[in-house]
Amino acid sequence: MPGPPCKRRSRAERRGGYEKTHMTQRTRKFVGTIALIVVIAVYALLAMAVAMILQVNNASKFVELLYYIFAGLLWVLPAGLLIAWMQKPDG
Numbered sequence: 001m002p003g004p005p006c007k008r009r010s011r012a013e014r015r016g017g018y019e020k021t022h023m024t025q026r027t028r029k030f031v032g033t034i035a036l037i038v039v040i041a042v043y044a045l046l047a048m049a050v051a052m053i054l055q056v057n058n059a060s061k062f063v064e065l066l067y068y069i070f071a072g073l074l075w076v077l078p079a080g081l082l083i084a085w086m087q088k089p090d091g
Contacts, residue, residue, distance in 0.1 A: 025090050032086035039078055047071040 023031070050071070054064055 022090070025086075025088065028088065029086045032082050036079060036082055039082070040075060043075050043078075047075075 051064070051067065054067055059067075
């Protein structure tokens with residue numbers, strides 16, 4: 001007489017019982033908002049430090065202008081990626 005049929009274990013059971021969970025859009029927006037505030041605050045402090053170094057080293061006004069344009073727009077790239085992640089639909 002054959003024994004009881006073998007039960008197939010799920011992928012989560014084979015990996016130690018941990019199943020990959022996905023964040024909901026609401027959770028992503030919350031985490032992303034906090035991350036965005038932190039990223040912008042740190043970026044602003046770093047940009048200010050570089051601007052102070054340029055002024056202390058008597059960089060030309062043209063170099064300062066280029067830096068301010070560059071630094072003023074650079075934060076948009078990580079912020080845009082973070083916002084795109086936050087807007088990703090559930091499922």
